[in-house]
Amino acid sequence: MASWSENPILKVEHLTMRFGGLVAIDDLSFDVGRGDITALIGPNGAGKTTVFNCITGFYKPTEGRLKLRHHDGDTFLLERMPDFKIARHAKVARTFQNIRLFGGMTVLENLMVAQHNPLMHASAFSFAGIFSLPRFRNAEAKAVERATYWLEHVNLIDRADDPASDLPYGAQRRLEIARAMCTGPELLCLDEPAAGLNPRESAELNKLLRYIGANHETSILLIEHDMSVVMEISDHVVVLDYGEKISDGNPEKVKNDPAVIAAYLGVDDEEVETVEQEVGV
Amino acid sequence: MEYFLQQLINGLTLGSIYGLIAIGYTMVYGIIGMINFAHGDIFMVGAFIALIAITALGFVASTGIGLIILALMLVLVISMLFAAVYGWTVERLAYRPLRGSFRLAPLITAIGMSIALQNYVQIAQGARVKPLQPIITGGYTITETMTENGLFAVQLSNIQILIIVTTVILMTLFSLLIAKTSLGRSQRACEQDRKMAALLGVNVDRTISLTFVVGAALAAVAGLMFLLYYGVIDFYIGFVAGVKAFTAAVLGGIGSLPGAMLGGLLIGLIETFWSGYFTVEYKDVAAFSILAIVLIFMPSGLLGKPEVEKV
Structure with a gap:
């Protein structure tokens, strides 16, 4: 076997x-x-x-x-x-043959969307988020930490606040993998x-x-x-x-x-x- | 100059109401690419619920100012909640089952829902206009000048202040919601690629529902403002205000939130200035002509992003 x-x-x-x-x-x-x-x-x-x-x-x-x-x-x-x-x-996470990043959002935001569920839970459907309650801030900080970890591993930490569509092709590919890993x-x-x-x-x-x-x-x-x-x-x-x-x-x-x-x-x-x-x- | 200032104040007030409704159109268009024609009627339902709540609470202008503000907050929350339920139900019943169907199908049901809501309110509340005694009265005189026709005073009424301040607060909160929270992020993600968002664990159906809920709640705020400002409502106000707000959303660039706010203000200003300087009868013609001209030169609206096709 x-x-x-x-x-x-x-x-x-x-x-x-x-x-x-x-x-x-x-x-x-x-x-x-x-x-x-x-x-x-x-x-x-x-x-x-x-x-x-x-x-x-x-x-x-x-x-x-x-x-x-x-x-x-x-x-x-x-x-x-x-x-x-x-x-x-x-x-289960996946990437596609063609790149499917959220081009209009920043690199970091792309990784934050991937952590939507724990954040959504922590923020009571975002209403805590508007007012920046501590519970949401903690969850948000944790999500940013995880995103940072992956950005470092795909060498994109310097581009975190750029729109995803501005990255060169190879970097977009790496970002997709980082995004998938953030889930x-x-x-x-x-x-x-x-x-x-x-x-x-x-x-x-x-x-x-x-x-x-x-x-x-x-x-x-x-x-x-x-x-x-x-x-x-x-x-x-x-x-x-x-x-x-x-x-x-x-x-x-x-x-x-x-x-x-x-x-x-x-x-x-x-x-x-x-x-x-x-x-x- | 004084006359101009007065028209500006009036225009900003009207524009705030249009802007609040326009956000609902533009958000829904952004996320599922359909025009929710029933949105104007949600605004109307919001106004009626506010009227019912005000009547039930039974307060009048003679009540103390602190109490009035408290009571109005309560009315606001009630009408936002009810309108949100209406918005959610309309989406759940009439649009979700048709998602993935051909593009015209939800458009037709949207028109159907619009007529259904209108007729429902017409039957339930009667076809006559409903008056409301002015609740918020008084205001400030900014300047007074003597003209050949007598004294001309530029007035800023309390209700206008209330409308503009509420709109500014809500738009700020709403922009924060979209920019900073996970709901806002997933909403923007769904706008760009719904399938991919689902693959990242975003519940797309729920995100769309929440979009309708938030849009309806904002429309209900506009409904309450309309009721307080004009003092009369009927089952038909949703149609006219809805068309204007939709125009505002297109003018600003449909799908763009700052665009909707800007478009709302512009439509409000154009209307009031035209009525103030030319004729009241042609104010809608003026507003729509300007829309047509803007769209000829800027097809994606003032702040809309042109669609670039990659080859």
């Missing part, structure tokens, strides 16, 4: 998602290990983002179960929860975090993700096309093609799996060897 199945944070069981006649995900099962960095890879259109959308409540799966277990033992069935409750109670997630889903980053930024991202994995109770599930990122940082790789799982294992195993090579090169399994010989792999 592989290590990620021993104590998984998320068990995806027989997940199926149909859009009319189109089967986007077909009977997909895999485990996301606790504390691991798990990569979900596959050619374009393989259904990776659809899996994310099911996990974060954007879509209601047609069939299947998504069972999330916190480190303290609380269990959630994500397919039955509305999106804001998945974020609030099940503590205090158990599972962090990153959709192509390295897209559009230059090699230096990409290396910084690897470092940040490793730091999160090592220092926080957060497991990471990421979609990524950049194989240097995937192979370097992930503990476990799941490969999708046409909505089905074609390979599952550690990076070394997946890299050498004929089915994966076939999917990426676009040929049938039987032809892989011929193609490999032709291209000299």
Whole structure:
């Protein structure tokens, strides 16, 4: 039994998602290990983002179960929860392929929105907030402290009061991860975090993700096309093609799996060897 | 000059009332992109609840000034609470079920809710105008000058002071709410990206409800002010004031809060100055013509942000 199945944070069981006649995900099962960095890879259109959308409540799966277990033992069935409750109670955070920051708000405010729930609670629906009552001030100070911690780790502390849309692209990507972390997630889903980053930024991202994995109770599930990122940082790789799982294992195993090579090169399994010989792999 | 000053005072008073209503339009537009046509009628309901509360408390101008202020505070709170319930209910019943439907659907139900509220008040309260004995009387004479037509005095009445001061206080509190509190932050977040806000754990439905509640409460304040200022209300006041306030919101740049306040003041000033210097009959024509001209040259309003499309 592989290590990620021993104590998984998320068990995806027989997940199926149909859009009319189109089967986007077909009977997909895999485990996301606790504390691991798990990569979900596959050619374009393989259904990776659809899996994310099911996990974060954007879509209601047609069939299947998504069972999330916190480190303290609380269990959630994500397919039955509305999106804001998945974020609030099940503590799943995500980022998108395209950047979805609140551009008109400052960097710090973006991180404060992510801590909306404890603040809302402390401020009695904000009415205590208008008058700056001590209870609210304390909660606010705590939230700022947490935001500062993450801003320091993504090197954006100097830009805290700038509008988020003024940041350069790479910094916006880092800010999105910081914002997701401010929700205090158990599972962090990153959709192509390295897209559009230059090699230096990409290396910084690897470092940040490793730091999160090592220092926080957060497991990471990421979609990524950049194989240097995937192979370097992930503990476990799941490969999708046409909505089905074609390979599952550690990076070394997946890299050498004929089915994966076939999917990426676009040929049938039987032809892989011929193609490999032709291209000299 | 004295005449100008008097018109300025009158215009600011009227503009404050429009501004308070306009905030409700602009906030709702900002967060869900719909025009809540029933908002003007929430203002009307607020005015009626204030009238009922004043009648129930049974105080008149002869009561001591301290007691009047206390009683008016109570009336204010009551009408804000009731109007907030109305605002919440309208959103819950008529708009939320249609969220995610095509854009025109909530617009049509908004018009429906507007008519429903009007008719409800018409039946429940009668169609006649309801008068209210002046409660806050007196004022100050700022300057007096002799003109060829006799004595001209610039008057600043107590009720005008009350309206302007209340508006300034409420707008300050409200700006603090939007800028500094977690509700304000999540509201702004929902304005920009509702889905993303939900993914960060913001309860979007509740945030939208609270937007309606806050907007309705401000409209109720405007309702009470209107009642105290003019002394007569009927079931139809919501329509005219609503259209004016909506115009104010568009003029200032819909979706922008300072814009709504500025737009309200401008519409109020334009109306009074036009009536003061030209003809009362054409005051609405003047206000709407200026709106049209502003929109031709500044399509997103005075303080609105132009929508930039990235390619």
